[in-house]
Amino acid sequence: MVYDVAIIGAGASGLMLATQLKDLNVCLIDTNETMGAKIKVSGGGKCNITNKYVSSEHYLGCKEFVQNVLENFDNRALLKFLNQNGVEPKIHEKIIKGTYFCNSSNEVISMFKRLTAHCDYFFNTKVHEVTFKNEFTLYTNKQPIKAKRLVVASGGLSYSTLGASSIAFDIAKKFGHTIKTPVPALVGFTVQKEQFWFKNLSGVSLLVHLFVENKTFEASMLFAHKGCSGPVILNASLYWQKGLIGIDFLPNKK
Numbered sequence: 201m202v203y204d205v206a207i208i209g210a211g212a213s214g215l216m217l218a219t220q221l222k223d224l225n226v227c228l229i230d231t232n233e234t235m236g237a238k239i240k241v242s243g244g245g246k247c248n249i250t251n252k253y254v255s256s257e258h259y260l261g262c263k264e265f266v267q268n269v270l271e272n273f274d275n276r277a278l279l280k281f282l283n284q285n286g287v288e289p290k291i292h293e294k295i296i297k298g299t300y301f302c303n304s305s306n307e308v309i310s311m312f313k314r315l316t317a318h319c320d321y322f323f324n325t326k327v328h329e330v331t332f333k334n335e336f337t338l339y340t341n342k343q344p345i346k347a348k349r350l351v352v353a354s355g356g357l358s359y360s361t362l363g364a365s366s367i368a369f370d371i372a373k374k375f376g377h378t379i380k381t382p383v384p385a386l387v388g389f390t391v392q393k394e395q396f397w398f399k400n401l402s403g404v405s406l407l408v409h410l411f412v413e414n415k416t417f418e419a420s421m422l423f424a425h426k427g428c429s430g431p432v433i434l435n436a437s438l439y440w441q442k443g444l445i446g447i448d449f450l451p452n453k454k
C-alpha cells in the first residue's frame with residue numbers, strides 16, 4: 201500500500217498536522233510505543249500549551265517564518281481549536297507570565313487520539329533511512345512504508361529517552377538541504393563541583409528578575425542538584441553568550 205502522506209513523529213507537530221488531513225490516507229510513525237511522549241512530560245505533566253503574548257518578536261531565528269505561521273494559526277486559533285475539542289487550558293501567571301496550562305497533559309493526548317483515529321499508526325517503529333523513486337520508501341526496524349508525500353516531524357535532538365533521533369538531519373542532508381549547526385536552547389545551567397556553594401538550596405523555587413545580555417526576564421527560578429533551572433533560567437539560556445547573568449532575588453523589595 202502507498203499512503204498519501206507518511207508522517208515521521210507522533211509528537212505535537214505530527215499529530216496536529218494529522219488532525220488536518222482527514223480526507224487523506226495518512227500514517228503516523230513513531231519509535232515510542234504510543235503518541236505524544238514529550239506532550240506527556242511538558243509543563244510538569246500539565247502541558248503549558250500556549251501563551252497570551254505569542255508574537256514573532258518573541259522568537260529567535262527566522263522571524264518571517266514564525267510570522268507567517270502565526271498569521272495562519274496563532275495562539276487564539278489554537279485555544280479555539282482546543283476548546284472546540286474539549287480541552288480548556290487556563291492562564292497560570294505564577295509559573296510564567298501569560299502561560300496557559302491544561303489540567304493534565306493526558307487531556308491533550310486523548311484529544312489527539314480521537315482526532316487522528318483516521319490514521320494508521322506504526323508505533324515501536326524507528327525510521328532509519330528514506331529513499332525517493334516515484335514515491336518515498338521509509339526503511340524501519342520493521343517493514344518498509346511507502347508514501348507519495350513525506351512529512352518529517354521528528355522533533356529536535358534532545359531527550360533520546362523520549363524518542364529523539366537525528367533522522368530529520370539525516371534526511372535533510374541526504375536530500376541536499378543546508379543544515380545550520382544546532383545549538384542548545386532552553387537548558388538549565390550547571391556549575392562545577394567547587395562552585396556549587398548553593399547545593400543546600402536544591403529544590404527551592406522562587407520568583408526572580410534575571411538580566412542577561414540586554415534582556416530582563418521575570419519568572420520562577422529553581423535551585424537544582426547541579427546548578428539552576430526553572431522557566432527564567434531556560435529562557436535566559438537562549439541569550440547567554442558565556443558572559444554574566446544578573447539575578448535579583450528580591451524583585452519586589454525596592
Ligand SMILES: Cc1cc2nc3c(=O)[nH]c(=O)nc-3n(C[C@H](O)[C@H](O)[C@H](O)COP(=O)(O)OP(=O)(O)OC[C@H]3O[C@@H](n4cnc5c(N)ncnc54)[C@H](O)[C@@H]3O)c2cc1C
Binds near residue numbers: 211237355364
Ligand atoms: C521535559 C520537557 C518539558 C517541556 N515542557 C514544555 C512546556 O511546558 N510547554 C511547551 O510548549 N513545550 C514544552 N516542552 C517542549 C515540547 O515538548 C516540544 O517542543 C514539543 O513536544 C515538540 O514537538 P515535536 O512534535 O516537534 O517533537 P517531539 O515531541 O519530539 O516529537 C517527535 C517524535 O518523533 C519521534 N521520532 C524521532 N526520531 C524518529 C525516528 N527515527 N523514527 C520514528 N520516530 C522518530 C519521537 O519518538 C517523537 O515522539 C518540553 C519538553 C521537555 C523535554
